[in-house]
Amino acid sequence: MYETYYNLSVAPFHNTPNSRFFFETEQHREALAKLEYTVRNKRGFALITGEIGAGKTTLIRTLMRRLGSDARIAMINNTRLDSEQLLYMIAQEFRVEMPPNADKATLLRALRSFIEHEHQVGRFVCIIIDEGQCLTIDEFEEIRLLTNMETETDKLVQLLILGQPELRATLKHPRLAPLIQRICMYTHLNPMSFDDMTKYIAFRLVRASKGRPNVDFSREALRSIYDYAKGVPRLVNLVCDNALLVGYSNDTRLIDSAIVKRAISQMLPNFDNQMADLFEDDPIGEQELDDGRRI
Ligand SMILES: Nc1ncnc2c1ncn2[C@@H]1O[C@H](COP(=O)(O)OP(=O)(O)OP(=O)(O)O)[C@@H](O)[C@H]1O
Ligand SMILES: [Mg+2]
Structure with missing residues (x-):
């Protein structure tokens, strides 16, 4: 959806185990x-x-x-x-x-x-x-x-x-x-370190681009991604994908911390907000979501 806007040929943070996007930490x-x-x-x-x-x-x-x-x-x-x-x-x-x-x-x-x-x-x-x-x-x-x-x-x-x-x-x-x-x-x-995650994001953007990706993540944005995803690649993908979408809908190619936080707040489930409480006494027990997280 946002690919052309950022000069990408495919979505860079697709959550599939695609070996073409394999990043070697x-x-x-x-x-x-x-x-x-x-x-x-x-x-x-x-x-x-x-x-x-x-x-x-x-x-x-x-x-x-x-x-x-x-x-x-x-x-x-x-x-x-x-x-x-x-x-x-x-x-x-x-x-x-x-x-x-x-x-x-x-x-x-x-x-x-x-x-x-x-x-x-x-x-x-x-x-x-x-x-x-x-x-x-x-x-x-x-x-x-x-x-x-x-x-x-x-x-x-x-x-x-x-x-x-x-x-x-x-x-x-x-x-x-x-x-x-x-x-x-x-x-x-183990999950990736902050430095690895930063390189991982840059790598996937370049991999997905036609020449040079036309988008930047600020240092604070990267920090916010790491705070949420704790270096787990699947979650990093999810946040980045959503952040690119928020950036696109706000017509900006600079992904800053506010955009990342907005993206995270729109993602479900967010364990840090009150939604998490809804699942606390769930008698069915643990369930796995499409994105792999367990609720
Ligand atoms: N080294 C990597 N390079 C590029 N992408 C990666 C890498 N590791 C993970 N990913 C991305 O993270 C997503 C989750 O990775 P993957 O499905 O391989 O995890 P998993 O350990 O098999 O998870 P699960 O325990 O749920 O089976 C993948 O879809 C892929 O896009
Ligand atoms: Mg697996």
Whole structure:
């Protein structure tokens, strides 16, 4: 809507995990390097935890783009599946042909021969679990058994697990000790520092622009964004997107602190105002909004 006004070709703060907009803070760079190392050196298991909206899915999308045709990838998201359904889903992700009523033994056989074949032709095979906090202990065990395949030197299946911090509690379960012992890389993604956030905003504006973005954020505006978003990229995007809209409707290309505050006050839910009280005694409990925040 406001793109042309600011000399942008696309909306710069779209909240999708688009790898084209991937910004490498030091910790994102390190996490990406660890994931890529795990896959390319067939080390087996890597684990990334991170706060809500910290950039885990964006990281994975970027890794997938980097690996390109070097890897075959099964991406497992939110699941509540029994072990056969889970194996069936993995087979589907790998595009292994399967009759819909295949039993577990058939599924395992087909998956194993797929994995061996890919190994022989020199491609990496990865199972990526995003939203790992949603998986049950049984699902983790099932996947671990599948990833047991190894030669004397290499793991044939690389398992990358990403999830919100509560995932660590699931993984502590004694039944998952064999999985934990095999994790060779671990990183926790924290929200960005103020400096990183400032560079992040500039980076996304340039990425989205035709030549040079025709908009400036004042230092105070950046401070106000940080005060609200605390360096969480998803929230930074949300505030910046709204601030650009407020700037546009006020016909100004200088985003100052007043504009940011106005943008924030128009965003719901704002936990700092009385709206938050409305949710306090909610008997339904916690809910997740489209933008990822929980109320
Ligand atoms: N390093 C980054 N570079 C560019 N954009 C990023 C980065 N990290 C996060 N983002 C932006 O923030 C948004 C939220 O990131 P993402 O969905 O990857 O978070 P997440 O950690 O997977 O969140 P959740 O815990 O809810 O699954 C993304 O849509 C993306 O636009
Ligand atoms: Mg995610």
